[in-house]
Amino acid sequence: GAVVSQHPSRVICKSGTSVKIECRSLDFQATTMFWYRQFPKQSLMLMATSNEGSKATYEQGVEKDKFLINHASLTLSTLTVTSAHPEDSSFYICSARGQTNEQFFGPGTRLTVL
């Protein structure tokens, strides 16, 4: 089956620093990648949709200058949380879609901002 990886799996950073999270489709080309945020004991909230080679489309209420998304290739998308603050602490999950309408999810990245 299709495999999506995320790196790092966990990251702890100081307030004010920036953190980059990578999402890779390992065995297929992802025309579209999605970034989700999940708070404890809550559902996944879509943050943005990114298509290879074009700017990401952000959901309402998501600050595009704070959550920078780059989808430079068909197998890699990155999410950079800029000037992170404690309220940005969350579980970030990416997914990737190839030629079908199914999304394959990464294992998630736990971000803790001190």
Place this chain on the structure above:
Amino acid sequence: AQSVTQLDSQVPVFEEAPVELRCNYSSSVSVYLFWYVQYPNQGLQLLLKYLSGSTLVKGINGFEAEFNKSQTSFHLRKPSVHISDTAEYFCAYSGGSNYKLTFGKGTLLTVNP
């Protein structure tokens, strides 16, 4: 507005008992429906999906779901659960050409010995 509702936030059951996790959707267009499972601190794993065709969909780990258009439901069932089925289950739908998924709030299934 399009949405998906999971009626139960928590479902406790005993091992080997049957279980049904309920999901209702609200959409005026054709939808694709999914059930995902999430174990603690992990990503989502697809259990099953309904795209078209037969309304009874069989998935992994012995789960199945039935698409009911008249009742706008897509309930997940398993005839006999195991301790290892303890996890969070999310119902989701995709209704547009952008393939965006909208998730329900999740149901925590707890299987007790």
